[in-house]
Amino acid sequence: MSSLMKDYTLMLVGIAFYVIGYTCFMLPYEIVSGGMGGVAALIFYATGFPAQYSYFLINCILLAIAFYVMGWRYTTRTLAATAIISIAIGFAQDFLTQDDGTLTRIVGDEIFMACVLSGCFEGLGLAIVFQAGGSTGGTDIIASCVNKHRDIQLGRIMLFIDIFIVFSSYFVVGDFQKTLVGFICLFISMSMLDYVLNSANQSVQFTIISEHYEEIANAVAKKVERGVTVLNGEGWYSKEPRSVLLVLAKKREKQRIMRIVRKLDQRAFVSVSNVEGVFGEGFDKIKH
Numbered sequence: 001m002s003s004l005m006k007d008y009t010l011m012l013v014g015i016a017f018y019v020i021g022y023t024c025f026m027l028p029y030e031i032v033s034g035g036m037g038g039v040a041a042l043i044f045y046a047t048g049f050p051a052q053y054s055y056f057l058i059n060c061i062l063l064a065i066a067f068y069v070m071g072w073r074y075t076t077r078t079l080a081a082t083a084i085i086s087i088a089i090g091f092a093q094d095f096l097t098q099d100d101g102t103l104t105r106i107v108g109d110e111i112f113m114a115c116v117l118s119g120c121f122e123g124l125g126l127a128i129v130f131q132a133g134g135s136t137g138g139t140d141i142i143a144s145c146v147n148k149h150r151d152i153q154l155g156r157i158m159l160f161i162d163i164f165i166v167f168s169s170y171f172v173v174g175d176f177q178k179t180l181v182g183f184i185c186l187f188i189s190m191s192m193l194d195y196v197l198n199s200a201n202q203s204v205q206f207t208i209i210s211e212h213y214e215e216i217a218n219a220v221a222k223k224v225e226r227g228v229t230v231l232n233g234e235g236w237y238s239k240e241p242r243s244v245l246l247v248l249a250k251k252r253e254k255q256r257i258m259r260i261v262r263k264l265d266q267r268a269f270v271s272v273s274n275v276e277g278v279f280g281e282g283f284d285k286i287k288h
Contacts, residue, residue: 034162036138
């Protein structure tokens with residue numbers, strides 16, 4: 001499977017999670033969790049206008065901005081994701097609509113349970129779509145444009161943008177409790193988003209002291225394809241010169257490097273520490 005096909009497959013999975021959280025656990029309980037989906041929900045609560053149409057129309061305006069800032073590839077993926085989400089929301093709303101015109105409440109009257117499930121599904125869906133290089137539209141587009149040039153977490157950007165939208169729900173729904181639930185849902189969604197994205201990008205730093213440093217360095221460079229820096233050191237007690245290896249790698253590569261060290265020198269001294277950010281070739285790009 002090509003890289004492009006993998007990205008689109010991931011996007012479809014992320015969209016599925018997002019739509020489930022939005023239509024099954026948010027709309028039936030009149031919860032607003034922010035974003036253009038939240039604006040579309042407010043319009044739906046106030047006028048009954050189908051959420052999928054307002055969602056798509058609002059995003060078409062923002063996509064024009066995304067084309068100039070993020071490029072055609074991002075815009076194409078976002079347009080595809082927005083169209084698919086709009087269609088999926090429409091089908092889901094039709095499926096959940098009862099004879100009296102109301103939406104089916106899957107978890108009964110448990111609004112807090114619906115809030116938790118909505119936040120988890122939406123946050124997970126957004127994270128998967130972002131990892132695939134796409135967007136679900138709305139404030140995601142604004143956040144992605146800012147994140148491209150500034151080293152700011154996506155969830156934090158979206159949180160500040162969405163607070164106003166959630167607060168506005170009080171003037172539409174007229175229920176302060178549901179507004180508070182909306183803030184909780186927003187917090188859960190953004191926390192899930194940051195957790196999934198950050199866990200996938202976490203890096204570690206290895207400091208390795210071994211008499212077989214050359215074999216270890218060669219194995220790490222060839223098998224893990226990570227750069228190795230050799231530092232010249234000296235044992236304070238023995239006064240003997242020692243070579244120290246410095247390796248930066250993704251957290252998922254930690255066990256592979258540890259197996260290499262264990263195989264080549266079980267007496268090696270190894271220190272592993274988590275690092276907040278690594279920028280450069282093979283890692284994140286340095287942003288202004």
